[in-house]
Amino acid sequence: MDLHPISSFSSAFLPLLLLSFLFLPQHYISLAAINPAPLISTHESILPCLCHHSVPPNLLFFPNSDNFTAAFLTPQQNQRVISNSEDLKPFLIVTPTQESHAQAVVLCSRQLNLQLRTRSGGHDYEGLSYSSTLGPFLILDLLHLRSISFDLRRGRNTAWVQSGATLGELYFAIASKSRALAFPAGFCPTVGVGGHISGGGIGTLMRAHGIAADNVVDLLVIDAAGQLLQRESMGEDLFWALRGGGGASFGVIIAYKIKLVKIPPSVTVFVKSIDLSQGATRAVAQWQQVAYRADNRLYINAVLSVVNKTVEATFSSLFLGELKELLHIMNESLPELRVTAKDCKETTWIESQVTFSSFPLPDINGGPLSLLLDRSPAAISFSYKIKSDIVTEPIAGENWEKIWKYMIDGDVQAVQPTMLIEPLGGKVGEIAETETPFPHRNGSKFVIQYIDVWLEQGEKAAKKNVDWLRKFYRFMAPFVSKNPRGAYLNFRDLDLGRNRGGGRMMSYDSAKVWGRKYYKSNFQRLAFTKAKWDPENFFRNEQSIPPLF
Numbered sequence: 001m002d003l004h005p006i007s008s009f010s011s012a013f014l015p016l017l018l019l020s021f022l023f024l025p026q027h028y029i030s031l032a033a034i035n036p037a038p039l040i041s042t043h044e045s046i047l048p049c050l051c052h053h054s055v056p057p058n059l060l061f062f063p064n065s066d067n068f069t070a071a072f073l074t075p076q077q078n079q080r081v082i083s084n085s086e087d088l089k090p091f092l093i094v095t096p097t098q099e100s101h102a103q104a105v106v107l108c109s110r111q112l113n114l115q116l117r118t119r120s121g122g123h124d125y126e127g128l129s130y131s132s133t134l135g136p137f138l139i140l141d142l143l144h145l146r147s148i149s150f151d152l153r154r155g156r157n158t159a160w161v162q163s164g165a166t167l168g169e170l171y172f173a174i175a176s177k178s179r180a181l182a183f184p185a186g187f188c189p190t191v192g193v194g195g196h197i198s199g200g201g202i203g204t205l206m207r208a209h210g211i212a213a214d215n216v217v218d219l220l221v222i223d224a225a226g227q228l229l230q231r232e233s234m235g236e237d238l239f240w241a242l243r244g245g246g247g248a249s250f251g252v253i254i255a256y257k258i259k260l261v262k263i264p265p266s267v268t269v270f271v272k273s274i275d276l277s278q279g280a281t282r283a284v285a286q287w288q289q290v291a292y293r294a295d296n297r298l299y300i301n302a303v304l305s306v307v308n309k310t311v312e313a314t315f316s317s318l319f320l321g322e323l324k325e326l327l328h329i330m331n332e333s334l335p336e337l338r339v340t341a342k343d344c345k346e347t348t349w350i351e352s353q354v355t356f357s358s359f360p361l362p363d364i365n366g367g368p369l370s371l372l373l374d375r376s377p378a379a380i381s382f383s384y385k386i387k388s389d390i391v392t393e394p395i396a397g398e399n400w401e402k403i404w405k406y407m408i409d410g411d412v413q414a415v416q417p418t419m420l421i422e423p424l425g426g427k428v429g430e431i432a433e434t435e436t437p438f439p440h441r442n443g444s445k446f447v448i449q450y451i452d453v454w455l456e457q458g459e460k461a462a463k464k465n466v467d468w469l470r471k472f473y474r475f476m477a478p479f480v481s482k483n484p485r486g487a488y489l490n491f492r493d494l495d496l497g498r499n500r501g502g503g504r505m506m507s508y509d510s511a512k513v514w515g516r517k518y519y520k521s522n523f524q525r526l527a528f529t530k531a532k533w534d535p536e537n538f539f540r541n542e543q544s545i546p547p548l549f
Helices: 013-022 026-032 039-052 068-072 099-111 167-177 193-198 236-241 280-293 323-333 349-356 369-373 397-412 459-475 508-519 522-533
Strands: 092-094 115-119 137-141 148-151 158-162 216-222 252-259 267-275 298-307 310-319 344-347 383-391 417-423 446-454
Touching: 039 099, 068 092, 099 115, 099 137, 099 216, 099 252, 148 167, 158 167, 167 193, 167 349, 167 369, 193 252, 236 522, 267 280, 267 323, 267 349, 280 298, 280 310, 280 397, 280 417, 280 446, 298 397, 310 323, 310 349, 310 397, 323 344, 344 349, 349 369, 383 459, 397 417, 397 459, 417 459, 446 459, 508 522
Parallel strands: 092 137, 115 137
Antiparallel strands: 148 158, 158 252, 216 252, 267 310, 267 344, 298 310, 298 417, 383 446, 417 446
């Protein structure tokens, strides 16, 4: 399809376009009413600049356009953020189809001192890619930049994947080229590649092959000066920062060059649920002694939830090998789980990704591979709050009893908490914690994700659920990492702290409070890198890394 640049239509039309922004249709009133941005002056300032850089008009979505709501809302968005009257909404969304369009948006935004947010998939737990409390902003949505190309010649086994592609699209494309290759990343297929890899990227293959960021060999990023850089031109400090330090603090990541990993033709998955009456406490206690130090080919997570007034532990596994060998390993190392052949399914890696795509509990029956390509699954409008922890020592059995009691009490209060616990160790622990910004390496045994989801609308329901989860998080403090109490960046949590103000007003000392939780000692190097590449702090949000000079 040919795209006609905005500069090709009559300049006389521009004032009419600007004037139309005053008259917002009813379907946008709820968004506009909570956005105090001076729409006319903001639009007047950026439109001529985008015209000059030949950004096509059909890639621009304004609050008064018929398709703005469709461009703004995605099935993955957190209704808690969308309905929060304190969060501003964008005055413009740009959906580039070329790298030059994205460069133009960065150049124009910086020139006019406009705040920019970048969105790849929209799975942003705190909504930092599509909302703001720091002032008027526009969204650069990368959904059209989603191409994937491969180089499988002579064992190179690499791929360039653009940031707007989803994990599901990446996995499907890999399997279409070779069933002997894979990529170690997360198991939610609608997550955007851009944000996932830049935050680290844990998943079912990490114990065998490391996290996603460990398998990035090059990338393409637009810096604050609008330059399009690759590894050679950006240098090793920025390349290091963009593999786990969060891309939103440093630039707009357009694409990654990733190293694909070899996998066997057959893998085995199992799903096993055990409640308290069936010995869940003993099973969980034993699992946590084994999962992080098991065979590197074996990944077993645990989902802990309240079902019918009791706690149910569901163990889900991917093993890079055949069923017979898996059963032998489980009988030897984890007999408490009582895994049998009927709990298992021997399959292929790509089919296992369909199994794990049913979150938070995998569906061992799987489904068609086309599920991996569905960017807009049937959405239920719900709110959620997520928190995270890093576990460095196994939790004693008697303490699990205390945890069950707290969770069941939450269920009585109509709060439905879930804990998803994923084992680290293996290849993740073999890499030094300073090798990438992701620091949870040797000595870190598990990542806990605390999940609270609710359907009720309104601030009262949100307050009840968020307050309960915060109390549960405080309750868990004795059982998790300390000094600092660790957290995983991709499970973003603004409760840990947030930036105030803008530009150089953002304080490194204040940001250390949350920065060390995500990055440990790597936070200082990230801040020095930020000062070198973005000294004016153009790329910023409520938890971006401030420059340190």
